[in-house]
Amino acid sequence: MRELFDAELNIDDCPRSREELIAAMKTADVLVPTVTDRIDAGLIAEAGPQLKLIASFSNGTDHIDVDAAAKKGITVTNTPNVLTEDTADMTLALILAVNRRLAEGSRILTDKPGDWEGWSPTWMLGRRIWGKRIGIVGMGRIGSAVARRAKAFGLAIHYHNRKPVSPATEEELEATYWDSLDQMLARVDIVSINCPSTPATFHLLSARRLALLQPGSIIVNTARGDIIDEVAMVQLLRDGKIAGAGLDVYQNEPAVNPKLVKLAREGRVVLLPHMGSATIEGRIDMGDKVIINIRTYFDGHRPPNRVLP
Ligand code: DGY
Numbered sequence: 554m555r556e557l558f559d560a561e562l563n564i565d566d567c568p569r570s571r572e573e574l575i576a577a578m579k580t581a582d583v584l585v586p587t588v589t590d591r592i593d594a595g596l597i598a599e600a601g602p603q604l605k606l607i608a609s610f611s612n613g614t615d616h617i618d619v620d621a622a623a624k625k626g627i628t629v630t631n632t633p634n635v636l637t638e639d640t641a642d643m644t645l646a647l648i649l650a651v652n653r654r655l656a657e658g659s660r661i662l663t664d665k666p667g668d669w670e671g672w673s674p675t676w677m678l679g680r681r682i683w684g685k686r687i688g689i690v691g692m693g694r695i696g697s698a699v700a701r702r703a704k705a706f707g708l709a710i711h712y713h714n715r716k717p718v719s720p721a722t723e724e725e726l727e728a729t730y731w732d733s734l735d736q737m738l739a740r741v742d743i744v745s746i747n748c749p750s751t752p753a754t755f756h757l758l759s760a761r762r763l764a765l766l767q768p769g770s771i772i773v774n775t776a777r778g779d780i781i782d783e784v785a786m787v788q789l790l791r792d793g794k795i796a797g798a799g800l801d802v803y804q805n806e807p808a809v810n811p812k813l814v815k816l817a818r819e820g821r822v823v824l825l826p827h828m829g830s831a832t833i834e835g836r837i838d839m840g841d842k843v844i845i846n847i848r849t850y851f852d853g854h855r856p857p858n859r860v861l862p
Contacts, residue, residue, distance in 0.1 A: 557844060558583075575599045583847055585610055586617070588827075594621035606856075608846045610839055612636045612830070614860050615750040615777060623862040630846035630858045634694065635838035636830035640775050641698035643829040644745055645706065647773045647799030648687075650823040652743075653679040657820040680769070680796070683707035688741030690734065690757065691748025691776070692718050699745055700726045713737050739765045743773065750777035760785035763795070771797040775829040778804040787812045790821060801825040 554560040561581070563569060568589040569577070577584055578600040586592055588611045597618060607622055607629045614631050622629050650656055658677055661668050687703045689696045692714040700710045710728040717723065717730040731737035734757070738744060744766065748754050758772070758781040766772070772795065774781060783804040789795045791812065799822070803809050806827060816822040846856040 592617040594618045597621040608843045620862045629860045630856045632839040632842040637694045639832045639835045640829040644699045644775045645702045651797040651799040656823045685742040687743040688737045696747035746774040746776045756782045773799040775801045778802040797821045799823045801829045
């Protein structure tokens with residue numbers, strides 16, 4: 554960025570305050586926010602006429618009011634595709650961690666080593682992955698990448714999406730499409746959330762829908778916290794009405810519901826601090842995309858990753 558532009562860089566990696574963001578909106582031609590910068594309508598209203606582009610260093614754009622930006626003539630771009638495989642890896646990692654009790658097992662050796670008296674037939678029994686049914690909510694790029702991995706682990710693929718994927722993809726994945734999310738939820742063992750956060754997906758997994766899940770099922774969320782009614786999910790976990798959860802994202806991130814933390818200590822839940830896309834390679838690819846979007850825009854072309862309202 555420094556070589557190419559007159560860039561003011563956030564090298565301490567900490568989220569900027571609202572005041573700092575407002576100051577940037579008034580002076581910069583391009584703003585490069587991350588998912589922790591809330592670029593809402595109020596902030597966009599503060600933008601000076603020089604601000605032409607918000608080139609987000611993120612795949613998701615739920616932190617940006619894209620409508621408000623468009624009304625002010627500001628173009629928004631993001632960094633899709635380059636986080637797909639890393640996020641899908643993390644989804645499988647969470648499925649394995651919850652069903653095979655990986656965090657719990659590791660904690661026994663690090664926190665209470667004396668508790669392990671050696672192998673025994675009933676020691677640390679988890680739930681088999683192979684032969685179970687996964688229900689993928691959102692079969693876009695990440696959902697499809699999860700499906701490919703899940704198939705290799707012997708899971709039967711079920712999915713809910715606004716529309717079915719192509720017949721060729723369905724055949725390759727041996728996937729079953731459910732138009733009704735309710736019906737799919739009632740039939741699967743693992744639910745994986747892979748849709749974007751939008752007003753339409755807010756609490757898509759509502760208390761009513763969560764109650765449809767089978768008692769032995771688990772939920773994995775590597776998308777956004779607000780897609781699930783977190784309070785209702787916590788209650789189901791506490792009541793033993795679902796078996797577990799693997800979460801990388803939270804409704805009020807970075808705050809995490811203390812009841813979830815307690816459940817994680819008890820072993821039924823695995824919690825990660827929003828690190829689904831956190832690979833060195835992924836971050837470099839994201840940076841490249843941001844630069845390509847900025848350069849294309851200022852060369853007078855449509856940037857490749859323009860986000861439409
Ligand atoms: C994104 O870019 O949307 C990711 O959630 C960050 O990991």
